[in-house]
Amino acid sequence: MSVPVTIYDTTLRDGTQGTGISFSTLDKIRVAERLDDFGVHYIEGGWPGSNPKDAAFFQEAAKRTWKKAKITAFGMTRRGKLKVEDDAQVQMLLDAQTPAVTIVGKTWPLHVTEVFQVSLEENLAMIADTVAYLKKHGREVLYDAEHFFDSFREDPEYSLKTVKAASDAGADLVVLCETNGGALPEWVEEVTKKVIAHLGKPVGIHTHNDGGVGVANSLAAIRAGACQVQGTINGYGERVGNCNLITVMPNLQLKMGIDLGIDLTRLRELSFFVDELANVPHDIRAPYVGLAAFTHKGGLHVHAVQKLARTYEHVDPSLVGNERIITISDMSGQSNVLMKAEAMGIPLVKGSPDVNKVLAEVKRLESEGYEFEAAEASFELLIRRQLGREIRSFDLIEYHTTHRHHPHNKVETTEATVKISVDGERVYTVDEGDGPVNALDRALRKALLPLFPQLGNVRLEDYKVRIIDSGTGTAAKTRVLIVSSDGNRTWGTVGVSTNVIDASWEALVDSLEYFLMKQD
Numbered sequence: 001m002s003v004p005v006t007i008y009d010t011t012l013r014d015g016t017q018g019t020g021i022s023f024s025t026l027d028k029i030r031v032a033e034r035l036d037d038f039g040v041h042y043i044e045g046g047w048p049g050s051n052p053k054d055a056a057f058f059q060e061a062a063k064r065t066w067k068k069a070k071i072t073a074f075g076m077t078r079r080g081k082l083k084v085e086d087d088a089q090v091q092m093l094l095d096a097q098t099p100a101v102t103i104v105g106k107t108w109p110l111h112v113t114e115v116f117q118v119s120l121e122e123n124l125a126m127i128a129d130t131v132a133y134l135k136k137h138g139r140e141v142l143y144d145a146e147h148f149f150d151s152f153r154e155d156p157e158y159s160l161k162t163v164k165a166a167s168d169a170g171a172d173l174v175v176l177c178e179t180n181g182g183a184l185p186e187w188v189e190e191v192t193k194k195v196i197a198h199l200g201k202p203v204g205i206h207t208h209n210d211g212g213v214g215v216a217n218s219l220a221a222i223r224a225g226a227c228q229v230q231g232t233i234n235g236y237g238e239r240v241g242n243c244n245l246i247t248v249m250p251n252l253q254l255k256m257g258i259d260l261g262i263d264l265t266r267l268r269e270l271s272f273f274v275d276e277l278a279n280v281p282h283d284i285r286a287p288y289v290g291l292a293a294f295t296h297k298g299g300l301h302v303h304a305v306q307k308l309a310r311t312y313e314h315v316d317p318s319l320v321g322n323e324r325i326i327t328i329s330d331m332s333g334q335s336n337v338l339m340k341a342e343a344m345g346i347p348l349v350k351g352s353p354d355v356n357k358v359l360a361e362v363k364r365l366e367s368e369g370y371e372f373e374a375a376e377a378s379f380e381l382l383i384r385r386q387l388g389r390e391i392r393s394f395d396l397i398e399y400h401t402t403h404r405h406h407p408h409n410k411v412e413t414t415e416a417t418v419k420i421s422v423d424g425e426r427v428y429t430v431d432e433g434d435g436p437v438n439a440l441d442r443a444l445r446k447a448l449l450p451l452f453p454q455l456g457n458v459r460l461e462d463y464k465v466r467i468i469d470s471g472t473g474t475a476a477k478t479r480v481l482i483v484s485s486d487g488n489r490t491w492g493t494v495g496v497s498t499n500v501i502d503a504s505w506e507a508l509v510d511s512l513e514y515f516l517m518k519q520d
């Protein structure tokens with residue numbers, strides 16, 4: 001019979017042990033509030049005895065009311081030569097004023113005798129004393145048994161003694177930690193079963209991802225009867241990271257039928273929010289929540305998905321707050337074009353000459369170096385051009401750029417002139433910029449703004465240049481991808497040429513033309 005399962009989040013403690021991850025106290029509070037709102041059961045806020053930021057977090061946390069989550073302070077068992085009441089680290093755990101406290105203790109004799117350099121008996125006393133002391137002070141106590149799975153391989157008898165010491169001293173939950181992250185699911189499942197049988201009650205699981213199976217190991221422990229998963233949002237954590245809760249939660253709730261009482265439609269939003277505060281770029285390949293998680297590129301996939309989504313989707317993307325994306329590339333078939341065109345309000349018919357014409361043009365241009373996956377606006381313009389449905393707001397007559405470089409007086413000047421025609425009327429402008437592309441952008445806008453003032457809202461958000469065939473040296477082709485935004489929407493355009501200015505110009509003109517077309 002399955003037991004209720006709780007989710008214990010350690011993003012703010014073990015997550016911040018990940019290289020490159022750091023939160024201010026305010027960030028920590030914001031993450032904790034979001035996690036509470038989301039519905040996790042425990043939020044480990046940090047280690048009060050470790051640093052001022054963590055101590056400040058607990059002071060702030062104590063002033064707030066939490067909807068569901070128990071704020072938890074983390075620390076270690078008393079030190080070898082100290083009485084528990086004299087150990088300042090333990091005292092700071094009480095000072096944190098949290099309803100729950102988690103303490104980590106040693107399981108592995110190797111650590112006890114070689115690193116701690118205390119006797120095996122003393123280690124058992126350190127565990128029992130600390131648990132009992134915290135219980136005496138009214139805390140819910142979770143005991144993290146560090147290195148449990150490595151230790152159990154070498155000395156199962158002593159490993160069991162450590163968790164028994166914690167349990168007998170009153171620990172509310174013993175959590176088996178796969179600290180080094182190298183065990184495989186079969187081992188985790190087998191050991192977890194043995195410990196549950198030995199203690200006569202369920203345990204929690206805390207895994208790391210060093211072998212790439214952090215999530216699988218947590219699921220294995222749940223199969224064996226574990227009742228709590230400890231992990232972090234987006235899998236941040238020491239070394240390779242911890243069990244990724246963003247992956248584990250939908251696996252538990254949607255695949256294993258374990259009701260966590262959590263609304264998963266906010267999963268993607270939570271994952272992005274935490275990445276944003278940690279200043280980490282989002283992993284597009286993240287299971288369930290990544291941009292690519294429900295993106296279909298291959299023609300055969302798109303063909304099947306439009307008929308029956310579950311042919312290539314393991315769950316409905318909306319269940320985890322994600323959405324289906326169809327991309328266009330040289331691996332597309334007619335189905336990709338049909339679906340994209342329909343979304344753009346251009347209905348096409350399968351097998352028609354129009355679809356074949358668009359598809360052939362996509363494949364021709366991609367073989368020349370274009371890439372439409374990230375340039376949907378250029379793709380829409382391509383469809384319209386192929387079908388003779390383009391709405392042109394302006395026509396280019398010519399452009400010209402000059403760059404003056406004076407090494408001695410260190411003056412750099414770049415100038416661009418642009419000649420366009422709007423409704424048969426010629427407009428001629430000149431402007432300067434930081435480099436030729438910027439100068440062209442400025443000159444083109446100068447020409448268009450008096451006629452189309454709404455262009456004043458359009459900003460270039462990103463400009464990427466990629467050399468496509470670097471083997472041909474300075475004659476290599478260049479692909480330019482531009483992302484533009486008007487504050488409400490963003491769109492991507494692409495240009496390709498052996499001349500980087502020309503490639504940029506093409507992407508730039510597509511961007512403004514697309515914006516004006518949408519205004520129409």
Ligand SMILES: CC(=O)SCCNC(=O)CCNC(=O)[C@H](O)C(C)(C)COP(=O)(O)OP(=O)(O)OC[C@H]1O[C@@H](n2cnc3c(N)ncnc32)[C@H](O)[C@@H]1OP(=O)(O)O
Binds near residue numbers: 115238
């Ligand atoms: C598996 C895990 O992820 S556990 C969490 C690990 N996280 C961290 O280490 C981050 C926070 N850590 C810190 O801020 C600091 O390491 C502190 C404040 C905890 C300790 O700092 P210091 O007192 O300077 O000790 P230092 O970090 O050099 O060494 C760790 C000490 O803790 C002892 N220790 C380690 N684990 C335990 C434990 N479970 N119970 C009791 N003592 C322990 C070590 O023996 C060592 O003590 P010693 O110097 O008397 O031999």
Ligand SMILES: CC(=O)C(=O)O
Binds near residue numbers: 014144147180206208
């Ligand atoms: C407790 C902990 O973080 C670990 O053993 O990995």
